[in-house]
Amino acid sequence: MCKLTAIEEAVAKIPDGASLMIGGFMGVGSPHRLIDELIRQGRRDLTVIANDTARPGVDIGKLIRAGAVKRLVASHIGLNPETQKQMIDGAIEVELVPQGTLAERIRVGGNGLGGVLTATGVGTTVAEGKQTVEIGGRTFLLEMPLRADFALISAWRADYYGNLSYELTARNFNPVMALAADTVMAEAGEIVPVGLIPPDQVETVSVVVDYLVARSN
Numbered sequence: 001m002c003k004l005t006a007i008e009e010a011v012a013k014i015p016d017g018a019s020l021m022i023g024g025f026m027g028v029g030s031p032h033r034l035i036d037e038l039i040r041q042g043r044r045d046l047t048v049i050a051n052d053t054a055r056p057g058v059d060i061g062k063l064i065r066a067g068a069v070k071r072l073v074a075s076h077i078g079l080n081p082e083t084q085k086q087m088i089d090g091a092i093e094v095e096l097v098p099q100g101t102l103a104e105r106i107r108v109g110g111n112g113l114g115g116v117l118t119a120t121g122v123g124t125t126v127a128e129g130k131q132t133v134e135i136g137g138r139t140f141l142l143e144m145p146l147r148a149d150f151a152l153i154s155a156w157r158a159d160y161y162g163n164l165s166y167e168l169t170a171r172n173f174n175p176v177m178a179l180a181a182d183t184v185m186a187e188a189g190e191i192v193p194v195g196l197i198p199p200d201q202v203e204t205v206s207v208v209v210d211y212l213v214a215r216s217n
Contacts, residue, residue, distance in 0.1 A: 004212050021106065026052055049072075115145060157191075157197060160194055
């Protein structure tokens with residue numbers, strides 16, 4: 001059952017060395033307060049699975065600057081030179097994954113599937129060391145599911161049960177990540193009484209949300 005929790009208490013449950021899925025797309029739809037609290041509590045050696053690392057000092061870029069990330073799985077780091085430098089210096093292990101493949105690996109991880117077949121990356125360095133499958137005369141890579149210890153997601157609105165609704169493109173990776181982690185922490189822009197979110201606008205159901213924290217104004 002979802003628990004409304006102080007942000008300090010929620011983040012205290014995340015140990016050093018944990019793997020985290022963090023929602024967002026260049027900072028849009030990212031759980032800003034949860035990220036800030038990770039830094040305040042001094043977490044280290046984290047594995048971060050995310051679309052990108054935003055920009056220097058912005059959202060996930062703050063974790064990069066703080067030296068909190070040991071391993072990164074992402075589709076894009078081109079707008080954060082600090083991530084690039086740490087990768088080149090060997091301070092961070094980076095696995096670059098095509099964006100669609102990243103989304104699908106998270107999706108199948110959340111749905112209990114064994115992997116995803118994709119033609120993206122066939123014949124490139126992306127395919128090195130990976131199993132291939134021939135179907136109908138075409139070659140596909142078998143990409144393995146992604147899961148994490150924790151998913152840190154951001155919602156526009158939540159109710160007190162933990163049902164979540166997202167705002168426009170801020171939805172991005174948040175819903176699929178909410179299904180692909182052992183523990184889900186959701187940061188909500190506002191928390192409203194049960195019933196104020198119409199059922200057809202609930203995009204992440206409360207049964208997968210473990211902790212709910214309110215975002216400050």
